[in-house]
Amino acid sequence: MYVAVKGGEAAINAAHSLLADRRRGDRSLPSLTMEQIVEQLSLAVDRVMAEASLYDRALAALAVRQSRGDLIEAIFLLRAYRTTLPRFGTSVPIDTANMQIERRISATYKDLPGGQVLGPTFDYTHRLLDPALLHDEAVEEPSRKEPLPGATTRVSDILATEGLIEADSVLPQDEPPGDLTREPMEFPMGRDLRLQALARGDEGFLLALGYSTQRGYGRNHPFVGEIRIGEVEVEMEVPEIGFAVSLGRIQVTECQMVNQFKGSSKAPPQFTRGYGLVFGQSERKAMSMSLVDRALRAEELGEDITAPAQDEEFVISHADNVQATGFVEHLKLPHYVDFQAELALVRRMRADIEATQEENSSVEGATENRR
Amino acid sequence: MTNSSSNPLAPEQEARRRAAALLARARADELSTAWEKLPIKPESNPVRGPETGLVMVRGRIGGGGAPFNLGEATVTRATVLLSSGTAGHAQSLGTDKAKVRLAAIFDALWQEEQTAAFVESEILAPVEARIQEEDRQQAEKTAATRVDFFTMVRGDD
Numbered sequence: 001m002y003v004a005v006k007g008g009e010a011a012i013n014a015a016h017s018l019l020a021d022r023r024r025g026d027r028s029l030p031s032l033t034m035e036q037i038v039e040q041l042s043l044a045v046d047r048v049m050a051e052a053s054l055y056d057r058a059l060a061a062l063a064v065r066q067s068r069g070d071l072i073e074a075i076f077l078l079r080a081y082r083t084t085l086p087r088f089g090t091s092v093p094i095d096t097a098n099m100q101i102e103r104r105i106s107a108t109y110k111d112l113p114g115g116q117v118l119g120p121t122f123d124y125t126h127r128l129l130d131p132a133l134l135h136d137e138a139v140e141e142p143s144r145k146e147p148l149p150g151a152t153t154r155v156s157d158i159l160a161t162e163g164l165i166e167a168d169s170v171l172p173q174d175e176p177p178g179d180l181t182r183e184p185m186e187f188p189m190g191r192d193l194r195l196q197a198l199a200r201g202d203e204g205f206l207l208a209l210g211y212s213t214q215r216g217y218g219r220n221h222p223f224v225g226e227i228r229i230g231e232v233e234v235e236m237e238v239p240e241i242g243f244a245v246s247l248g249r250i251q252v253t254e255c256q257m258v259n260q261f262k263g264s265s266k267a268p269p270q271f272t273r274g275y276g277l278v279f280g281q282s283e284r285k286a287m288s289m290s291l292v293d294r295a296l297r298a299e300e301l302g303e304d305i306t307a308p309a310q311d312e313e314f315v316i317s318h319a320d321n322v323q324a325t326g327f328v329e330h331l332k333l334p335h336y337v338d339f340q341a342e343l344a345l346v347r348r349m350r351a352d353i354e355a356t357q358e359e360n361s362s363v364e365g366a367t368e369n370r371r
Numbered sequence: 372m373t374n375s376s377s378n379p380l381a382p383e384q385e386a387r388r389r390a391a392a393l394l395a396r397a398r399a400d401e402l403s404t405a406w407e408k409l410p411i412k413p414e415s416n417p418v419r420g421p422e423t424g425l426v427m428v429r430g431r432i433g434g435g436g437a438p439f440n441l442g443e444a445t446v447t448r449a450t451v452l453l454s455s456g457t458a459g460h461a462q463s464l465g466t467d468k469a470k471v472r473l474a475a476i477f478d479a480l481w482q483e484e485q486t487a488a489f490v491e492s493e494i495l496a497p498v499e500a501r502i503q504e505e506d507r508q509q510a511e512k513t514a515a516t517r518v519d520f521f522t523m524v525r526g527d528d
Contacts, residue, residue, distance in 0.1 A: 085424050087427060088426055115518065147513070236426050
């Protein structure tokens with residue numbers, strides 16, 4: 001007989017109203033505005049957009065506020081919202097060579113067209129808490145300088161001219177890239193699908209895996225060929241107009257990792273590459289992504305697969321924090337019936353063992369009596 | 372900043388492309404200000420939307436290789452029909468339906484001979500100038516963070 005247990009509705013309602021109360025916090029303080037979150041917590045907003053795989057700063061800011069700053073909860077909210085919208089189409093692939101640059105650095109070439117441009121970076125700060133930020137002190141206008149004329153060439157294009165670095169993968173004829181949101185995952189998967197999964201993967205997970213390759217678990221001798229951050233145009237074909245038109249611009253972070261490679265039966269000695277591309281300003285994520293992308297190319301390049309970061313199924317199956325949090329956190333939901341069944345099972349096993357032991361000892365006793 | 376390299380567009384298509392891009396970038400207040408200034412407000416009927424959906428944004432493996440799906444972005448689009456019979460289309464990132472509906476009306480007005488100059492002078496040119504100014508300011512602030520390397524001579528013999 002199955003008995004459904006009801007109840008908890010009043011408790012749940014009260015819990016949600018308490019949540020709303022705590023979210024608002026001290027009523028004597030002004031409430032956060034969406035604009036404040038977008039402007040002043042912009043990197044949190046960017047992380048939510050990247051891992052929710054949905055570019056919309058206003059909605060990401062709403063999610064950050066609603067989740068009380070719990071970014072994985074915010075990512076979950078934005079992912080859920082995404083499922084309510086129809087898809088109008090796909091963009092023309094964005095052109096990162098044609099970027100309104102906000103930051104661009106290379107660790108492999110000191111002097112390169114466009115130069116080393118630091119942009120708004122935490123690098124070289126002393127990581128000392130700044131008491132000035134305790135108060136609303138006026139911030140000076142940043143300094144300005146005449147920009148260099150000409151385009152900022154991608155480092156991969158500079159290296160490619162020497163032939164010592166692998167070229168960008170050739171374009172397959174009219175084969176549309178795979179889409180994780182449309183087809184179930186199957187392994188092994190193409191690099192296109194892996195990059196889609198990594199681009200929405202958890203920053204902490206990818207950071208740890210990237211770090212593990214540096215510590216020797218699937219070492220691949222990386223150099224930052226280039227990191228660039230800036231806005232690119234998003235264009236989509238509009239049938240009514242008859243060609244692709246711009247929908248506006250989005251900010252992305254791109255990382256080209258260049259890896260020394262001693263060659264294998266499948267490829268000659270050369271520099272190979274790992275690629276990272278992330279919505280918003282998210283350098284740590286783009287770097288981690290490029291390290292893991294390169295590690296996951298082990299099979300393609302004929303390397304031994306010895307480390308977790310090289311294991312495609314392990315990495316891709318565990319990179320999504322919405323899936324991960326769903327499965328981990330479901331453990332706290334009522335499992336009363338499961339547990340009662342397990343409890344009965346353990347009781348029975350215990351009773352069986354005790355009965356066997358008693359039987360054995362009585363047999364032993366009997367043997368002793370016979371002596 | 373344009374992506375399409377394959378087929379060069381005819382001049383009139385290029386003009387349409389520019390208008391669509393600038394209408395997509397126009398802010399809601401820029402469009403409503405222009406609407407207020409419009410001497411004769413046209414009647415328009417919605418054909419589709421305004422409606423919000425998604426565009427799957429693609430990148431290229433390694434920056435220049437095969438395409439892959441990076442992630443989605445919100446996009447809002449609208450199609451309107453003026454009483455004159457001209458259809459206007461607009462599409463812009465984000466979820467602002469009122470803005471995109473107005474942009475679609477201006478797209479139709481841009482195609483009509485009597486109002487094309489108005490749309491150019493009251494929306495397209497000012498929006499283009501604003502974007503150029505914003506880009507210039509941002510580029511100058513960024514350029515100030517460019518590293519100027521210099522070599523230090525160490526030791527004296």
